[in-house]
Amino acid sequence: GAGVSQSPSNKVTEKGKDVELRCDPISGHTALYWYRQSLGQGLEFLIYFQGNSAPDKSGLPSDRFSAERTGGSVSTLTIQRTQQEDSAVYLCASTFRGGVDTQYFGPGTRLTVL
Amino acid sequence: AQRVTQPEKLLSVFKGAPVELKCNYSYSGSPELFWYVQYSRQRLQLLLRHISRESIKGFTADLNKGETSFHLKKPFAQEEDSAMYYCALTGGSYIPTFGRGTSLIVHP
Numbered sequence: 684g685a686g687v688s689q690s691p692s693n694k695v696t697e698k699g700k701d702v703e704l705r706c707d708p709i710s711g712h713t714a715l716y717w718y719r720q721s722l723g724q725g726l727e728f729l730i731y732f733q734g735n736s737a738p739d740k741s742g743l744p745s746d747r748f749s750a751e752r753t754g755g756s757v758s759t760l761t762i763q764r765t766q767q768e769d770s771a772v773y774l775c776a777s778t779f780r781g782g783v784d785t786q787y788f789g790p791g792t793r794l795t796v797l
Numbered sequence: 798a799q800r801v802t803q804p805e806k807l808l809s810v811f812k813g814a815p816v817e818l819k820c821n822y823s824y825s826g827s828p829e830l831f832w833y834v835q836y837s838r839q840r841l842q843l844l845l846r847h848i849s850r851e852s853i854k855g856f857t858a859d860l861n862k863g864e865t866s867f868h869l870k871k872p873f874a875q876e877e878d879s880a881m882y883y884c885a886l887t888g889g890s891y892i893p894t895f896g897r898g899t900s901l902i903v904h905p
Contacts, residue, residue, distance in 0.1 A: 686840075716892075723806070725883065725897035726841075739892065774841065783829040783887045788841040 685709070687789035689775050695795045696765055704760045704792045706775030714781030717750055717760050720772040720791065729773075732758065733781040765796045799824040799888045803896035810874050811904050818869040818899045820858075820884030830867040831885040831893070832858055841883070844869075854878070874903045 688707045696702050708715050717729040728742035732752045743749070747765075752758040762769055772791040778784035800823040810816050822828060832844040845853045847860040847867060858869045867884060884896040 714891075718895075723897065726885075726895040728892055728894070731892055733891075739890075742892075776841075782891045785831070785843045785846065786833070786841075786885075786893065788833075790840045 687775055687777050687787050689773075689789035689792050691792060692790065693793045693795075695797065697797050698767060699764055701761065701763045702765055702794065704762075704773050704794070706758045706760070706777075706789055708756065708758070708775070708777030709787055710756075712777035712779050712787070713755070714778045714784070715752060715758050716776045716778075716786065717758070718774045718776065719744075720774055726774065729760070731781075762794075765794075767796045770794055770796045799828070799886055799890075799894045801884050801886050801894050801896040803882075803884055803899050805899045806897070807900045807902070809902045809904065812876055813873050816871050816874045816878070816901065816903075818882050818884075818901065820867045820869065820896060822865050822867065822884075822886050824865075824886055824888050826888055828860075829887040830858075830860055831887070832856070832867075832869050833883045833885060833895075835881040835883070837880070844882070874901075876903050876905055879903045 690705045713734045715732045718726040730750045731739040747763045750760045772793050774791045775789040776786040802821045830847045834844040835841045856871045881898050883898045885893045887893045
């Protein structure tokens with residue numbers, strides 16, 4: 684079956700512009716996570732969606748970051764007024780039920796802010 | 798709070814040598830521990846999790862609650878094991894905490 688997909692694979696933008704990153708989870712997976720992967724920093728949790736519950740936004744680094752998940756499936760991560768320190772690989776993962784299930788990762792979106 | 802520490806950024810070994818990637822954690826409850834691997838130009842994927850007690854690609858990891866460790870071991874490293882390895886812990890919040898990763902390079 685199809686795995687988690689993300690688009691675009693690469694995004695280059697200018698400082699101050701807004702960007703939208705998309706994630707399509709595995710069909711039937713109820714939980715979706717966004718992470719930021721920076722060189723030498725590991726994976727930084729950003730936001731977690733589980734079913735119809737309110738998302739856990741505790742990892743979002745600033746109010747310039749937001750995310751939504753429509754219809755319990757596709758998710759969009761939006762970064763407003765991008766800064767150079769936002770440059771990173773943004774990873775999406777889904778799990779069947781959330782909790783302690785195995786995470787299935789997408790290929791990531793590499794964001795470069797000039 | 799939960800924390801995962803991978804003390805080595807880089808581990809370099811020769812083919813056929815034993816390898817141990819260290820992972821220490823801090824968590825007050827009963828953790829679920831995982832090792833994820835990212836090969837070059839591939840996505841991050843599960844290698845193994847402690848609850849399944851499996852051996853995947855010759856790798857094993859034992860949860861040591863006394864030492865709060867979950868080290869990944871393989872008796873004879875292969876060149877194809879070269880990759881980035883991440884240890885992860887999921888606790889009661891259901892939000893995984895990942896270590897910073899260890900880059901394993903296996904030389905021919």
